[in-house]
Amino acid sequence: MGWGVIQDLGQVPEQRRRRLLAATALLAGVGGIAAMYPLVVSLKPIERQGSLAEPLEVDLSALPAGAMLTLEWAGKPLWILRRTPEMLATLSGLSGRLADPHSSRSRQPAGCANRLRSLKPEFLVLQGECTHLGCIPIAKLQSGAGDGQADDWPGGFVCPCHGASFDLAGRVFKNSVALLNLVVPPHVYLSDSRLLIGVDRSPA
Incomplete structure (x- = not known):
């Protein structure tokens, strides 16, 4: 007897019914994997992009105090802000207004796990x-x-x-939809004015 359309499994002998149910479950599993495959593939380039990004060297000598440089690294926007003494002073006394004031839940190199979230103030x-x-x-640097x-x-x-707001150390304020501070990428200083993005020499 050839395979046909099964309308009522109750009419099929017990042994064959079990085989049909097993085959149906197998096909459903294969179909689910096939449906997920495009999603998995679509995620791979993002993962590769972050892990294989080349280190980026930046000359900071021409960046004036109070100005911000916008670059791109690992396919993402990269900001370098040269804070003035007045900007640094605003970071004191904000702990009670911040969701993660000590960056204990947020991402940054070990050397940046401080109030200023930086290697150099x-x-x-x-x-x-x-x-x-x-x-x-959007940068709104003026107080x-x-x-x-x-x-x-x-x-x-x-x-x-959605209105999430962050201070001049990238720390998120309370009552924001964001729960984590802005990410500080790995970086190291080659000199007082030369920065290398993508390398972390912080002690483990």
């Missing part, structure tokens, strides 16, 4: 992606209400998608 190196859904925040913020705004970054 004046230079802040950040991955320019909101830790909520990956939108690119106060002059940049469309509240009077007590200390300066920082604001995500245009």
Whole structure:
């Protein structure tokens, strides 16, 4: 007897019914794997891009105090902010307003796990992606209400998608949809004014 359309498994002998059910389960499993394959493949380039990104050397000598340099590394926006003494002063006394003030849950090299989140106090190196859904925040570096913020705004970054806000160390404020601070990528200083992105020499 050839294979045909089975309308009622109750009419099929017990042994054959078991074989049919096993075959159906196998086909369903194969179909599920096949359906997931495009998703898995689509994720691979992103993973490779981050792991195989070449180190990027940056000359900071021409970056004036208070200015921010925007580059691209590993397919993501990279920010380097040269903070002024006034900018650094705003980072004091914010702990009570921050979701992760000590960066205990956030990503940064071990050498940047400090209040300033930097190897050198004046230079802040950040991955320019909101830790909520990956939108690119807008730099609002001036403190106060002059940049469309509240009077007590200390300066920082604001995500245009869902309003998450971060201070001038990339630390996220409470009551934001983002829960983690902005990512500090691995980096090392080759000299006082030359920076190498993508290499971490922090002690393990």
